[in-house]
Amino acid sequence: MEVIERIRKRSRQREEILAVLxxxxxxxxxxxxxxxxxxRIPRLSLGTVYRNLxxxxxxxxxxxxxxxxxxxxxxxxxSPHYHFVCDSCGAVMDMRLPYRPDLDEAATRDGxxxxxxxxxxxxxxxxxxxx
Amino acid sequence: MEVIERIRKRSRQREEILAVLxxxxxxxxxxxxxxxxxxRIPRLSLGTVYRNLxxxxxxxxxxxxxxxxxxxxxxxxxSPHYHFVCDSCGAVMDMRLPYRPDLDEAATRDGxxxxxxxxxxxxxxxxxxxx
DNA sequence: GTAGTTGCAAACATTTTGCGTTGTT
DNA sequence: AACAACGCAAAATGTTTGCAACTAC
Numbered sequence: 001m002e003v004i005e006r007i008r009k010r011s012r013q014r015e016e017i018l019a020v021l022x023x024x025x026x027x028x029x030x031x032x033x034x035x036x037x038x039x040r041i042p043r044l045s046l047g048t049v050y051r052n053l054x055x056x057x058x059x060x061x062x063x064x065x066x067x068x069x070x071x072x073x074x075x076x077x078x079s080p081h082y083h084f085v086c087d088s089c090g091a092v093m094d095m096r097l098p099y100r101p102d103l104d105e106a107a108t109r110d111g112x113x114x115x116x117x118x119x120x121x122x123x124x125x126x127x128x129x130x131x
Numbered sequence: 132m133e134v135i136e137r138i139r140k141r142s143r144q145r146e147e148i149l150a151v152l153x154x155x156x157x158x159x160x161x162x163x164x165x166x167x168x169x170x171r172i173p174r175l176s177l178g179t180v181y182r183n184l185x186x187x188x189x190x191x192x193x194x195x196x197x198x199x200x201x202x203x204x205x206x207x208x209x210s211p212h213y214h215f216v217c218d219s220c221g222a223v224m225d226m227r228l229p230y231r232p233d234l235d236e237a238a239t240r241d242g243x244x245x246x247x248x249x250x251x252x253x254x255x256x257x258x259x260x261x262x
Numbered sequence: 263g264t265a266g267t268t269g270c271a272a273a274c275a276t277t278t279t280g281c282g283t284t285g286t287t
Numbered sequence: 288a289a290c291a292a293c294g295c296a297a298a299a300t301g302t303t304t305g306c307a308a309c310t311a312c
Contacts, residue, residue, distance in 0.1 A: 009290085030277080031276085045293075046276095047294075048293060051292075066198060072276085084245075095238060103250070104252065107226060111256075112257065113255040113260055117250060118251045120249045122248070123246035124243075126243065129242065140266050141312095160301095183267090202301065203302090
């Protein structure tokens with residue numbers, strides 16, 4: 001948990017939530033993380049999951065993807081990268097595409113102070129194309 | 132209402148909602164549209180606003196921006212363009228930046244069928260910078 | 263007359279919060 | 288001992304839906 005312990009008290013719940021998130025390449029919802037983490041901490045409540053997701057986001061240890069059709073998704077990979085969202089099945093996948101800092105430069109004008117960007121591609125994912 | 136009338140029955144409510152959306156450069160939430168359209172149609176219900184936003188999205192007459200901190204926002208400008216989201220005040224603004232179809236080409240690989248992309252910049256908006 | 267559309271209110275789904283207890287430092 | 292974090296359940300938020308009445312065609 002590195003950074004955290006200087007600012008927050010440690011908790012098994014928080015460690016477990018982050019571990020689950022880091023163990024997958026999917027981009028799970030809060031409910032999925034809850035179900036998964038419960039396998040090891042059966043009494044873990046959903047409220048605790050949300051509270052810890054907030055804390056972890058604040059500390060920059062996860063990405064909060066407010067995209068989805070309904071439920072938000074979370075990404076344990078905080079390095080800059082882009083996503084692909086399937087129009088058909090709704091899955092969120094990582095793109096193997098270099099990050100483009102030059103886009104921020106092009107956008108810095110008209111008085112905007114640009115801190116970064118978010119780029120999502122959408123279309124049909126390989127799995128759905130097969131159907 | 133151009134296109135619509137061939138597919139749907141016309142309704143004053145739908146026309147008013149689209150008119151309000153087109154009259155602004157802000158990117159209003161459903162609640163804002165409701166409040167605004169109510170000035171002319173006092174009994175307009177929020178349910179009707181949501182139903183019509185769905186219809187209008189389906190017909191390609193608006194963009195549904197599932198971004199925001201909580202409430203979704205809507206954009207009456209359906210031409211391809213990018214947005215800036217202010218980290219400080221949450222406002223969504225249009226960027227004067229040319230659309231980049233080449234990004235889609237670069238992303239077409241690994242079996243993805245790319246239909247388009249969404250690019251949001253974030254940082255601090257001119258108004259918030261002054262404070 | 264038929265079927266799309268409405269207003270209203272109830273239902274939903276997701277996320278947030280209050281509170282008394284537990285855990286970490 | 289102090290106070291962060293917890294579990295639980297209730298509340299808040301944003302959106303959707305069922306239904307009877309209304310409206311466009």
